[in-house]
Amino acid sequence: MKYKSQKVAYWFFALSMLLIVLQITYGFIMGFAHMGYDGLHEIIPFNVARATHNNLLVVWLLSGFMGAAYYIIPEESQNELVSVKLAYVQLITLALVGVTAVIGFHFNWWEGRKFLEIPRPLDYLVVINVLTFLGIILVTLFKGKKQSTTAMVLTMGLVFAALLYLPGMIWFDSQAMDSFFRWWVVHLWVEGVWELIMGGILAFLLIKLTGVDREVIEKWLYVIVGLTFLSGILGTGHHYYYIGAPEYWLIIGGIFSALEPLAFLAMALFALHMYRKGGKKHPNKIAIFWTLGSAIVSFVGAGLLGLAHTLPAVNMYTHGTLVTAMHGHLAFWGAYGMIVFAMIAYALPQLTGRKLFNNPMGLYAFWLSLIGMVGMTVAFGVAGVAQVYLERKMGLDFMVAQIEIEVHFFVLILCATMFATGVGLFIANFLKYGQPNDEAIGQENDDFGSLETSD
């Protein structure tokens, strides 16, 4: 690392690792419940597990994004973070709010709105927390020596993500209106501004890992985020087909959400092309695996599997079934989980000064988690499609159909075990690196002169 204050990032990454373990644990509880084993029903009923699983996902990803920003912004703006102390306060309060929310869920303290279950009083604390984070990032960036495109796109993504949290806090008497604005948060996050964050992190990693000229990478970054907004903003319409919104959303949502894979395709092609063009290879191969992996898997999970059920005629049947869970799992893992893991895999050797990359454990972590998640996606897909035909097409009672598809959750749990093993190995590697080391400050491990060249 170049700047001492970048060390803050490590602790955000550590929080991410802790929370993903919890998230996976609650995922298992739900998987077993779907299979018919709901022994924990009295203590952790399904809706508690579900709220916890979803919200921990959001918080660990946000913590990962924040860690990425605290690492990237000093380096890109050539400036120490303006207040390290405040960044640690922000970290601790983020963790406290997250933990309080999760405990609250177990005591029926929540807002029953998917993804936005955090109770209202805690929402205000989230807003204060995020404003503190943005304050540190923005002041550091604009007091710095330069404002690179990569840093600006990343920051823009973070600022918009904060702004878009607000429509989710407005009370509506109407369930339909509530839903309409809930998607302003959820959709415009994951299929809009989070892609800016992902694009910014991806561009930073490609600049560092491939050695391709910054101007070239940043030019294509603009094209990709341009495509994201071109398709993603009106693509929100695919959530408005069947919630009491007018019919024109069927046409608009259908057309623009069918274009959404383009942004992800561009991202995958861009990452692969830059990697080839680079010619020289960075020694941290694991970071390259996660970076390219994220670009490719997000195209499959978010792009193609999203497209598979986004057209109104298909969505009429798949809306509100396990088909959504199929798309959701690979999309979140590919686009956001893997990019956070890529950032961590790149940053750990830099923060600690220890070059433990390219060990077998790191490779197993990558492949087991990836294959496990692909297997889970297939299991959800098979269960979802069977559910659609039995329940929606043939008209079987909900529970009759559910019992028919229970068997697929056995496969799901097997694959989830593989996935969890991969994540476990990644965390074991994380722990092996140890804590950030002051001796690593000022060291540059990206010096291509001393690195191996490609064959």
Place this chain on the structure above:
Amino acid sequence: MLSKKQAKAFFLGGTVLFSAIFLALSFETVTVSMPEKTNADQITDAVVRGKVIWESNNCMGCHTILGEGAYYAPELTRVYSRKGESYIKTVLMAKEPWAPRGRKMVAYGLTEEQANDAVAFFKWIDAMDLNGFPPEPDPTLSK
């Protein structure tokens, strides 16, 4: 070949244009079309209290409504016409977990008034025009 400046213009121009279209359509939806299609004028105090019950117990954590929520328990958009008032009230007021075919629901043990509010909420949802959702099954398929 595309320059960085042109790429930036594409990004900013596209974002502003499509945001403007999105905002305009959203304005039409929430001020004109949606209140009509969802019978917003029939949202009584009981319906609002029902919505509070729906949210404060995170019913969406197992069920879907308007196709949104979790996939552990039945879709409830048309539950009022499918199951009727007394069935819904029995489930919500049960002191023991309701467990059709073995899958347990939390026993909420609502009072009669609360259950009436929840029914009012479901009744209001039931009457919405949802562009054809949920789809009608084809009975010939199961023959």
